[in-house]
Amino acid sequence: MRARAFNSLFFFFTFILVSQSISSFHPLDPLTASEIKTIQHTIKSSHLGSTKNLTFQYVGLNDPDKRTLLSWLSNQSKTPLPRRAFIIARLENQTHEIIIDIKGNFIVSDRIYNGYGYPTPTSAEREEASSLPFTYPSFIESVTKRGLDMTQVVCHAYSVGWFGEEREGKRMAKISCNYRGGTDNFFMRPLEGVTVTVDLDAMAILGYYDRIRVPMPKAEGTDYRASKQKPPFAKRTNGMTVVQPHGRSFTIDGHMIRWANWAFHLGFDARVGPIISLASTYDPNKDEYRSILYRGYISELFVPYMDLAEEWYYKTFFDCGEYGFRLSAVPLEPTTDCPSNAVFIDVYVADQSSNPVKMSNIFCVFERAAGNIMWRHTETGIPGKVVREVRADVSLVVRMVAAVGNYDYVVDWEFKQSGSIKVVVGLTGILEVKGVPYTHTNQIRENVYGTLLAENTTGVNHDHFLTYYLDMDIDGQDNSFIKAKMQTATSILSDDDYPQIRGAYSKYQLMVTPYNRSEKWASGVYTDQSHGDDTLAVWSQRNRDIQNRDIVLWYTVGFHHISSQEDFPVMPTLTGGFELRPSNFFDSNPELKVMPSKPVHWPNCTFRP
Amino acid sequence: MRARAFNSLFFFFTFILVSQSISSFHPLDPLTASEIKTIQHTIKSSHLGSTKNLTFQYVGLNDPDKRTLLSWLSNQSKTPLPRRAFIIARLENQTHEIIIDIKGNFIVSDRIYNGYGYPTPTSAEREEASSLPFTYPSFIESVTKRGLDMTQVVCHAYSVGWFGEEREGKRMAKISCNYRGGTDNFFMRPLEGVTVTVDLDAMAILGYYDRIRVPMPKAEGTDYRASKQKPPFAKRTNGMTVVQPHGRSFTIDGHMIRWANWAFHLGFDARVGPIISLASTYDPNKDEYRSILYRGYISELFVPYMDLAEEWYYKTFFDCGEYGFRLSAVPLEPTTDCPSNAVFIDVYVADQSSNPVKMSNIFCVFERAAGNIMWRHTETGIPGKVVREVRADVSLVVRMVAAVGNYDYVVDWEFKQSGSIKVVVGLTGILEVKGVPYTHTNQIRENVYGTLLAENTTGVNHDHFLTYYLDMDIDGQDNSFIKAKMQTATSILSDDDYPQIRGAYSKYQLMVTPYNRSEKWASGVYTDQSHGDDTLAVWSQRNRDIQNRDIVLWYTVGFHHISSQEDFPVMPTLTGGFELRPSNFFDSNPELKVMPSKPVHWPNCTFRP
Known part of the structure; x- marks a missing residue:
């Protein structure tokens, strides 16, 4: 079908249906807790289940075939679609790709992957790897000789990247550590110069060095909590809040969200986080729903640091493929992360044994x-008459926050009544800083x-892509791309630099x-230690007809982050993004048909501070 | 003085003073109603006043000398500064530049300007010029032969530009007309092909042509008012509003506005509209106010259209210098132009006789x-502990809307607690369209x-700069500029094109x-029919030390506007702008010292719809 079959009749039908069932099932819904449990059971009771060291690295929905899904959606009375999961598991030091039929409780396929790269390490693996230095004599000596208290050291596992080595056959991580003595903002107190390399399969230390020794940056001034601040404070502002006495204007029906002219499905994936599917917009001129976006998500987040030191050169992170949003998505705090009129949504993910884990308030x-104007005009050109018509802008925002270690990414999808989808990302959180011997810029003679940023603390230059x-x-699957002027904000790395080969x-x-159903993740499926041989850069060279x-657009939002003192000890949000704006899609401005909301008056309130 | 002398003590002192006087006088305050009247009296009672046809083209504050002003502000107990006005007047077909001492009621200087270009026409001149065609037989014939009703024709005067002509010695305007029959959105019904040229001093028609005849575009579908719309409508949303039960957090003391860490002066000028002066920010680390911006405003707004037809080639407008914000600033509508928690400000301007005219709700x-996050971090890297700290973003917005004929510009200055000033402009209103013979794109064989956009209607390509x-x-007057990477969005016109010479x-x-005190307006003082010999492009070639x-930054926000069907019949707001963001100005993130506001609860309200 063409997605324009989502007409308003269908819309209202679904809406009525919802009020009778608790939530409608949709084939794109993320795996439920019981489905995750079923996957565990199916695999454990199969030939694969006899092995003790089976770990589930990725558990997600196996995307339904697009044509099949669209055809099924156009006629929901047919037999339910098969419901399948895609699993990446490690077993006897090998990577398995497993497809499971969830309703049938059977393994559809099981294939061993022999190419470059490894699946995303699990959080349990990272934690275990991070604990290894604490019993490693050389590490204890390094901490002791710096006069630090071992109980205040925290360590974390980082992906090692790839720098042209022949295949080494080992799945590795590097551990770097910080000091939380005197502050919970331990990222500001790096144990500079010390790096531990770990074999993640053997869970054993492979290498260790303690290369340099610089003063530990001060704890003072690094805690960002209100309770730890001393006067003078910023001039305080009074609280403000949003009220909707007539109620919210959106509905959440299972994973389908409907607001104003928009309808879309909100999913969650352990690797890429929020997925917007089947976004369609009601066209008042045509009196029907028209399809816009089949699927949209952040397919990868490449963060290369630009420091050549032994402890830093390897930091060229792929936050989706090497870390995953499953690990980094954090609960949102009402009234601060999202305003008082927000609705919160939970999701379930699988741990490394495929037990379901509830993640609360993830969306x-x-x-x-926001106080913006959707459109307006004052006409003073008619003698003896003034015409003024104004619409205040109201939009719908879907938000998730991923705290990938130190960095917090605020991921927004904003739906506008103009038919635009505005995609915005805010960067905040803590900089990854480096300990240096300098206390003032005039001492610095090297690059x-x-x-x-502060005494003994530098913010290392880095990018975010x-x-x-x-x-x-757009109105179905057959689309073409018309090139307009573009401005590129691209990598500073040279093309033959290994991190750049992986992030080309x-x-x-x-x-x-x-x-192409298999081309989902720009950095390839196995990003960890990947060689860049199976990425979007390679796929795009096949010269296929578009x-x-x-067609699929891959849009990269890039930030060159030259840090400044204002980024210390926590970063003011830096925002970027893009807008998918209709152009000659509607016959006329669809906002014209947006009737003003009923006025809201609050004549009679008491409040408590 | 250096503006850092605005310390917190001074701040509170002023604040207390205010509660005793109604409003504090500031040397940068725009002219008051009585001052405008005084100017009128001073000039009319002088040797200039004997002439009948004296018109005031520009009446504004004569900027105080910057060093004198800063020195005076550092010690307010001294003698008041002289208060002077700068007037551009037309008298016996000559342009006079007059400076008046307002308190002393005398003319300081009177000089005749003999260079290229003319002052901004007054609104009365425009109106009178626009009325001339209605008694001009050829024009009446043009309207009649198109079968149109003369009483439904509206005409407006446009600036004529300059296209390399030798000096012609005439101050001119071109009149083009529209048809309001069947719609108040007359801009969508151009009387295409008809142009009247007027001598503004003689107030007589100089030229006339009726070159082509195309069908008048339909009235149907052009009215943008809610009351004129027919179903189906867009899916309606419920109203929402902002409440501040503890009150607003800003004070307006005369023209000084103080909010959170910001203090600035908000002025109004007949030519450029809002002027932000003496913006300084409180630095909690240093416990003092630090100066940021001495003066900021839109110095010019260049809008070249890209159509070579006889009726269109001349449309290369300079909205500040040729039209002026005095004419275009429109009253803001509560709850739609600005949210329910907004405060509105009136201003006074002079008419062409220097009578004061009150303009209500201009700012x-x-x-x-807006539901954004100022900064946040969730720390999960400490065993057995989660640290989460989030600040919701709150900013202060100063807004004005200029409806320059068909276009509505939403001019925002946004002050952020990060120390940033975000400068945003939204473009909405009505496109200037051209009548064409085509009803469908497949009929079009020419450029x-x-x-x-609709039958017989094209949106002509144009730019906004x-x-x-x-x-x-920044911390006083001695500043340097460090070049970072820039992306330029610049004119498509070639350098030797006459409009581009004027807008170079x-x-x-x-x-x-x-x-340089005299370098205020990028397009020069006398923009109307200017030759581009006294603009920022010329000044910047003097190779002076910076x-x-x-130093002064001149930043151009450019839009290439290729219109689309969605711009019909009223344009969805298109937004652009820039942010002045502190970098290594503060010792650390000033938002760290922003304490969360007291929570707001609304337990006990009734409301009426």
Whole structure:
């Protein structure tokens, strides 16, 4: 079917159906707790289950075939679609790709992957790896000789990247540590110069060095909590809040969200976080729903640091493929992370044994009235008459926050009544800083690859490249791309630099490929220690036809982050993004048909401070 | 003085003073109603007053000398500063530049300007010029032969530009007309092909042509008012509003506005609209106010259209210098133009006889909580402990709307607690459309310089270049400019095109000049019919020292507007802007010292719909 079959009749039918059932099932819904448990059971009771060291590295929905799904959606009375899961597991030091039929409780396929790269390590693996230094005599000596208290040391496992080595056959991580003495903002107190290399399969230390020794940056001034601040404070502002006395204007029906002219499905994936599917917009001129976006999500987040020191050169992180949003998504705090009118949504993920783990308040959804003007005109050109018509702008925001270690990414999808989808990411959290011997910039005689933020502390220069997967289905699947002027904010790394070979797909701000079900993740499936041989950069060179086809846009939002003192000890949010704006899609401005809301008056309130 | 003398003591002193007087006088305050009247009296009772046809083209504050003003502000007990006005008047077909001492009621200087270009026409001149066609037989014939009703024709005067002609000695305007029959959105019904040229001094028609005849576009579908819309409508949303039960957090003391860490002066000028002066921010680390911006405003707004037809080629407007914000600023509508928590401000301007005219609700000031996150971090890296700290973002917005004929510009200055000033402009209102014979794109065989929006209607390609004057005084006057990477969005016109000679200053996104009191307006003082010989492009070639000096940034926000069907019949707001963001200005993130506001609860309200 063409997605324009989502007409308003269908919409209302579904809506009525919902009020009778608690929640409608949708084939794109993420795995439920009981499905995750079923997967565990199916695999453990199979030939694979006899092995003790089986770990589930990725557990997610096996995407339904697109044509099958669209056809099924156009006629929901047919037999339910098969419900399948895609699992990446480690077993006897091998990577298995397993597809499971959930309803049938059977393994559809099991294949061993022999290419470059490894699956995302599990959180349990990271934790175990991070604990190894604490019983390692050389590490204890390094801590002791710095005069530090071992109980105040915290360590974390980082991906090691790939720098042209022949295949070594080992799945590794590097451990670097910080000191939480005197502050909970331990990222500001790096145990600089000390790095531990770990074999993640053997869970054993492979290498260790303690290369340099610099003063530990001060704890003073690093705690960001209100309770730890001393006067003088900023001039305080009074609280303000949003009220909707007539109620919210959106509905959440299972994973389908409907607001104003928009309808879309909100999913969650352990690797990429929020997935917007089947976004369609009601066209008041045509009186029907028209499809816009089949699927949209952040397919990868490449963060190369630009410091050549032994402890730093390897830090070229792929936050989706090497870490995953499953690990980094954090509960949102009402009234601060999301305004008082927000609704919060929980999700379930699988741990490394495929036990379901509930993650609370992972999404919030709220209507935003930011004080902007949707459209207006004052006409003073008619003698003896003034015409003034103004619409205040209201939009719907879906938000998730991923705290990938030190960094907090605020991931927003904003739906506007103009038919636009605005995709915004805010960068905040804590900088990854480096300990240096300097206390003042005038002491610096070498390239420190960054900015001195505080005594003995530099913010290392780095980039963020968020590559969005956007399978646009504008009025159906046959779409073409018309190039308009572009400005590219691309990598500073040279093309033959190994991290850049792995992240080459982020070189262009925009790429277009024909839809291919297997081309989901820009950095490839096995990003950890990948060699860049199976990424969007490679796929896009196949010279396939993209004219009047089912095409996918890959849009990269890039930030060159030269840090400044204002980033210390916590970063003011830095925002970037893009807008998918309709152009000659509607016959006329759809906002014209947005009737003003009923006025809201609050004549009679008491409040408590 | 250096603006850092605005310390917190001074701040509180002023605050207390205010509660005793109604409003504090500031040397940068715009002219008051009585001052405008005084100017009228002073000139009319002088040797200039004997002439009948004296018109005031510009009446504004004569900027105080910057050093004198800063020195005076550092010690307010001294003698008051002289208060002077700068007037541009037309008298016996000559342009006079007059400076008046307002308190002394005398003319300080009177000089005749003999260079290229003319002052901004007055609104009365425009109106009178626009009325001339209605008694002009050829025009009446043109209307009649099109079968149109003369009483439904509306005409407006446009600036004529300059296209390399030798000096013609005539101050002119071109009149083009529209048809309001069947709609109040007359801009969508152009009387295409008809142009009247008027001598503004003689107030007589100089030229007339009726060159082509195309069908009048339909009235149907052009009215943008809610009351004129027919179903189906967009899916309606419920109203929402902002409440501040503890009150607003800003004070307006005369023209000084103080909110959170910010203090600044808000002025109004007949030519450029809002002027932000003496913006300084409280630095909690240093416990003092530090100066940021001496003066900021839109110095010019260049809008060249890209159609070579006889009726269109001349449309290369300079909205500040040729039209002026005095004419275009419109009253803001509560709850739609500005949210319910906004405060509105009136201003006074002079008419062409220097009578004071009150303009109501020209500015609004409001606190914005858009649901964004100021900064946050969730720390999960400490065993057995989660630290989460989030601050919701709140900022202060100062807004004005200029409806320059068909276009509505939403001009925002947003002050953030990060120390940033975000400068945003939204473009909405009505497109200037051209009548064409085509009803469908497949009929078009020629270059129509635009997009077919509806039957017989094209939106003509055009640009908008808003050039901001930004006299930065970061911690005082001696500033330097450090170039970072820039992306330029510059004019498509070639350098030797006459409109581009006049607007050459908008070729670069950023220019830096040393402060010069006379270099206020990027397009020069006399923009109307100017030859481009006295603009920022010329001043910037003088190769003056800008290192460690009092420098001015000129930043151009450019839009290439290729219109689309969604722009019909009223445009969804298109937004652009820039942010002046502190970098190594504060010792650390000033937002760290922003304490959370007291929570707001609303347990006990009744409301009426």
